[in-house]
Amino acid sequence: MLRTPYLVRLGNRLADGLSGTSPDWxxxxxxxxxxxxxxxxxxxxxxxxxxxxYTSFAVRALVMLGQMSEGVTNSVAxxxxxxxxxxxxxxxxxxxxxxxLAVQVATGQDLLEGFGADFADxxxxxxxxxxxxxxxxxxxxxxxxxxxxxxxxxxLTYQLLGKEVPRPNALIQFLYDRQRDDxxxxxxxxxxxxxxxxxxxxxxxxxxxxxxDDEIRADVRAFxxxxxGDEGGFQANxxxxxxxxxxxxxxxxxxxxxxxxEVLNPQQLRELLESQLEFPTGGYRAATWxxxxxxxxxxxxxxxxxxxxxxxxxxEETANLT
Numbered sequence: 161m162l163r164t165p166y167l168v169r170l171g172n173r174l175a176d177g178l179s180g181t182s183p184d185w186x187x188x189x190x191x192x193x194x195x196x197x198x199x200x201x202x203x204x205x206x207x208x209x210x211x212x213x214y215t216s217f218a219v220r221a222l223v224m225l226g227q228m229s230e231g232v233t234n235s236v237a238x239x240x241x242x243x244x245x246x247x248x249x250x251x252x253x254x255x256x257x258x259x260x261l262a263v264q265v266a267t268g269q270d271l272l273e274g275f276g277a278d279f280a281d282x283x284x285x286x287x288x289x290x291x292x293x294x295x296x297x298x299x300x301x302x303x304x305x306x307x308x309x310x311x312x313x314x315x316l317t318y319q320l321l322g323k324e325v326p327r328p329n330a331l332i333q334f335l336y337d338r339q340r341d342d343x344x345x346x347x348x349x350x351x352x353x354x355x356x357x358x359x360x361x362x363x364x365x366x367x368x369x370x371x372x373d374d375e376i377r378a379d380v381r382a383f384x385x386x387x388x389g390d391e392g393g394f395q396a397n398x399x400x401x402x403x404x405x406x407x408x409x410x411x412x413x414x415x416x417x418x419x420x421x422e423v424l425n426p427q428q429l430r431e432l433l434e435s436q437l438e439f440p441t442g443g444y445r446a447a448t449w450x451x452x453x454x455x456x457x458x459x460x461x462x463x464x465x466x467x468x469x470x471x472x473x474x475x476e477e478t479a480n481l482t
Contacts, residue, residue, distance in 0.1 A: 245272075
């Protein structure tokens, strides 16, 4: 029996985490996200036109906030209808499918209706075209070796299609080969220094495939301690001198999923999030050096807030950071 897709489980988890926040706070951040919606119904980044990437982040943020109105949902559906999912690359395809699912949950409208009963099989065949000899998946058919990030996106896409990823053992071995001596995982084979985000992607895949053991858990714990910044967040890797919203979100998610709470100081992270990354007028920025917010980093900021919970429990003790 297939599990509920990872993205659906994560979305529900994040929405639950923000359920206790005040209506005014949720409305303020929703208004910020909605300021990026374009006339075509999609959402844009800081510059340029709307696209599937930013639309996906915006919709996931609005769902997390409980602010996905019928009007917004219908306009997003119109935007999605302008794109043929059979012509999209891996990243856009995953974003299209996940956003279409959000539309279907909200309104009952099935944007895949009319594509035929073989849609999932056709898409699956296209996904396998970007599979590489090392067992992973590349960004395109031109790729000669697998990418940890794109392998994660392909797994998510298979789940949204209601399918299992083919040859899971080959994908597991691919990820084992991407682990480095520092305990984390790299994005591509030539890299020697692990990154927080590829580590989070690798752990998520391995968990979905029931391939995480105590040794991997201990290795990842050591790596995350190494990339934990002085202010409580997480760096992209051990050489980056600052923490950022994306790495902090993926690092925190990995910590919680692996049961590594001792790596974290929740109160310190809350202070970083609320005093340095959140804008009083709505939205979150990427890092302290960033001068503006956008829908992507607002999703990550909201996600950190959701994972931490609205308020620290009374008498919460500082985590053991040794």
